[in-house]
Amino acid sequence: MSALVKLDQLTKHFDLGRGQRVHAVDGISLEIKRGETLGLVGESGSGKSSLGKTLMGLHDKTSGNVIYDGEELPRHYRAADFQRMASRMQMIFQDPYSSLNPRMTVGEIISEGLRGKPLSKAQKQQAVGEWLEKVGLNAAHASRYPHEFSGGQRQRIGIARALIMSPEFVVCDEPISALDVSVQAQVVNLLNDLKTSMGLTMLFIAHDLSMVRYISDRMAVMYLGALVELGNARDVYFQPRHPYTEVLIASNPEPDPVTERERASTTIQGEIPSPVNVPAGCRFAGRCPKVMPVCREQTPALLPLVDEDRLVACHLYSQ
Ligand SMILES: Nc1ncnc2c1ncn2[C@@H]1O[C@H](COP(=O)(O)OP(=O)(O)OP(=O)(O)O)[C@@H](O)[C@H]1O
Ligand SMILES: [Mg+2]
Numbered sequence: 001m002s003a004l005v006k007l008d009q010l011t012k013h014f015d016l017g018r019g020q021r022v023h024a025v026d027g028i029s030l031e032i033k034r035g036e037t038l039g040l041v042g043e044s045g046s047g048k049s050s051l052g053k054t055l056m057g058l059h060d061k062t063s064g065n066v067i068y069d070g071e072e073l074p075r076h077y078r079a080a081d082f083q084r085m086a087s088r089m090q091m092i093f094q095d096p097y098s099s100l101n102p103r104m105t106v107g108e109i110i111s112e113g114l115r116g117k118p119l120s121k122a123q124k125q126q127a128v129g130e131w132l133e134k135v136g137l138n139a140a141h142a143s144r145y146p147h148e149f150s151g152g153q154r155q156r157i158g159i160a161r162a163l164i165m166s167p168e169f170v171v172c173d174e175p176i177s178a179l180d181v182s183v184q185a186q187v188v189n190l191l192n193d194l195k196t197s198m199g200l201t202m203l204f205i206a207h208d209l210s211m212v213r214y215i216s217d218r219m220a221v222m223y224l225g226a227l228v229e230l231g232n233a234r235d236v237y238f239q240p241r242h243p244y245t246e247v248l249i250a251s252n253p254e255p256d257p258v259t260e261r262e263r264a265s266t267t268i269q270g271e272i273p274s275p276v277n278v279p280a281g282c283r284f285a286g287r288c289p290k291v292m293p294v295c296r297e298q299t300p301a302l303l304p305l306v307d308e309d310r311l312v313a314c315h316l317y318s319q
Contacts, residue, residue: 003031004201009064012054024050026225037202039216047225048205051284052171089163094174096154100146107142113165113230130158152183169201209252213237221245224283231310241312
């Protein structure tokens with residue numbers, strides 16, 4: 001599979017003034033292959049949304065590149081860039097309550113991206129109706145307002161709004177975390193079915209590692225702006241190599257209450273440091289159960305493991 005999206009040392013820093021900078025995304029390089037779902041996991045504050053938004057052009061890049069289908073995307077998007085890329089890449093947001101304009105009808109929301117397209121009003125209405133049905137709603141819902149819908153239904157509206165553009169690549173930023181557990185699986189299954197039928201490539205950002213393992217081909221683990229591990233989703237989940245991935249998986253509750261009760265549950269020691277003052281050496285050293293003196297001095301590079309299809313940034317493997 002060839003790469004559809006390539007991140008080359010992508011960096012996003014937020015300037016807080018008085019010389020303070022948030023290192024939200026700090027030199028991340030990875031490839032997303034055509035047709036695959038890449039899961040992106042990491043604790044809150046690790047920079048997952050910043051990475052997704054910078055990739056989409058919603059944040060200006062501080063440095064580094066996003067190469068999309070062989071084309072280097074601009075550092076700063078202008079309106080014409082958004083318009084041009086809208087039929088190629090789309091984003092589904094975390095919070096279906098704040099991401100839909102309450103003053104617009106569902107039909108207006110879903111068809112907003114079609115504004116510049118050479119389609120008649122009737123054609124747009126038909127497309128909206130078809131998409132409402134595809135996401136499990138009803139064509140007659142187009143005239144209603146977002147407040148008339150539940151969280152799960154609103155997320156279906158968000159999915160229709162993104163996919164009506166027939167993109168080839170979609171960033172899903174925690175698309176289910178604001179939903180009741182009972183509807184999470186329905187929305188994930190809907191996304192998975194649409195992914196298959198439309199041949200989409202996806203970056204799926206989530207907290208819930210067992211869900212990411214289920215939906216993703218490969219999994220990337222992020223910590224404090226940097227990538228610490230990348231590999232086949234199942235392998236990373238069942239045989240994590242980076243100590244951070246190990247504790248992240250051990251602290252992730254199992255969906256099944258019986259296995260959850262029997263599981264040796266752990267929590268990660270300490271808190272994620274501030275991305276304003278990134279520690280020297282390995283960013284995880286201060287919390288790592290396997291820390292060695294070298295970890296506090298040298299930043300480990302993300303390197304392939306011998307005989308494994310896995311990239312890990314950890315001195316345990318670079319000795
Ligand atoms: N617009 C902004 N201005 C300043 N700092 C920001 C901005 N957006 C994000 N940050 C900071 O960047 C860091 C990474 O945030 P980000 O939202 O990307 O993390 P995340 O992994 O998506 O977390 P979560 O799982 O909670 O969604 C955090 O320290 C956050 O406070
Ligand atoms: Mg986020």
